[in-house]
Amino acid sequence: MAPAGDIATEDWVEIANLIGQYQWLVDEGDPAWADLFTEDGAFLSQAGQGWRGHAALKEAALSTKTYFAGAMRHSPSAIHIDYDGSRDEATARYYSLVSTWFAEPGPEFFNMALCTARLARVGGDWKFRSNTMQGLHHAL
Amino acid sequence: VAAGKISVEDWVSISNLIGRYYWLVDENDAEPWADLFTPDGVFIALGQEFHGTERLREVPGLQAPLGGRLRHSPAAIWIQYGATPDEALARYHAVVTTWLPEPGPQLMGMALCDMSLTRIGGAWKIRSNTVRLMEGVTRPAALADLEI
Numbered sequence: 551m552a553p554a555g556d557i558a559t560e561d562w563v564e565i566a567n568l569i570g571q572y573q574w575l576v577d578e579g580d581p582a583w584a585d586l587f588t589e590d591g592a593f594l595s596q597a598g599q600g601w602r603g604h605a606a607l608k609e610a611a612l613s614t615k616t617y618f619a620g621a622m623r624h625s626p627s628a629i630h631i632d633y634d635g636s637r638d639e640a641t642a643r644y645y646s647l648v649s650t651w652f653a654e655p656g657p658e659f660f661n662m663a664l665c666t667a668r669l670a671r672v673g674g675d676w677k678f679r680s681n682t683m684q685g686l687h688h689a690l
Numbered sequence: 691v692a693a694g695k696i697s698v699e700d701w702v703s704i705s706n707l708i709g710r711y712y713w714l715v716d717e718n719d720a721e722p723w724a725d726l727f728t729p730d731g732v733f734i735a736l737g738q739e740f741h742g743t744e745r746l747r748e749v750p751g752l753q754a755p756l757g758g759r760l761r762h763s764p765a766a767i768w769i770q771y772g773a774t775p776d777e778a779l780a781r782y783h784a785v786v787t788t789w790l791p792e793p794g795p796q797l798m799g800m801a802l803c804d805m806s807l808t809r810i811g812g813a814w815k816i817r818s819n820t821v822r823l824m825e826g827v828t829r830p831a832a833l834a835d836l837e838i
Contacts, residue, residue: 567696623783624766647785659797
């Protein structure tokens with residue numbers, strides 16, 4: 551599909567802010583994370599496995615609390631955004647440097663996740679249709 | 691949060707302020723760092739509160755013994771307006787690293803930051819920055835069972 555031109559500054563900022571919110575909510579184990587996705591949105595591994603739909607995504611967010619107790623943090627960088635077929639669809643690629651901060655064994659690099667987020671504008675707001683991760687250390 | 695979606699200009703202005711904030715504190719440039727705050731601004735971290743310009747000027751010097759080899763890298767910036775578009779809350783974290791010859795590069799800390807800002811004379815100023823350093827988190831037993 552033909553690209554729809556360079557990303558508008560407003561859209562780049564809104565999506566970058568959304569990515570910040572996304573990382574905060576999932577790192578805090580907040581099920582409101584699911585609301586950042588479309589109703590049929592998905593969080594996926596490269597193999598296409600993962601969580602689909604709001605109910606499953608809420609469970610995914612809550613599970614980070616169970617497994618990591620808020621001590622895992624994602625630091626996004628190298629955010630690069632292009633429109634897809636229209637200016638209401640976009641793909642954001644970014645790195646997410648994942649670190650853990652447990653008392654034992656102390657701070658550690660946990661993963662480098664290469665993220666490909668497909669987004670859609672819904673009612674004036676950007677939402678994730680999917681976010682697909684390729685982990686350079688742990689597969690997801 | 692009641693004042694709608696953050697504008698492009700304000701998001702960029704506040705993100706730029708966060709960048710300046712770290713350059714100044716990491717370079718131990720106390721006066722301009724304190725001037726990023728309102729005169730009654732406050733920095734809260736490490737169980738201490740630094741209220742007002744005079745006390746804020748003490749903060750950058752706390753890391754001076756490291757000779758500029760401690761750096762904060764902010765990420766995951768999420769900004770919302772407060773009750774009006776002249777107030778904002780920026781949430782972000784800062785990965786703190788040290789770069790001393792011995793013991794070499796280290797991940798030193800993860801600072802979770804809630805920064806409250808207000809617009810004064812057209813410019814954003816920090817009313818408070820509350821920093822929660824992540825420490826002493828016990829590794830959940832469940833993590834051992836996670837298949838990744």
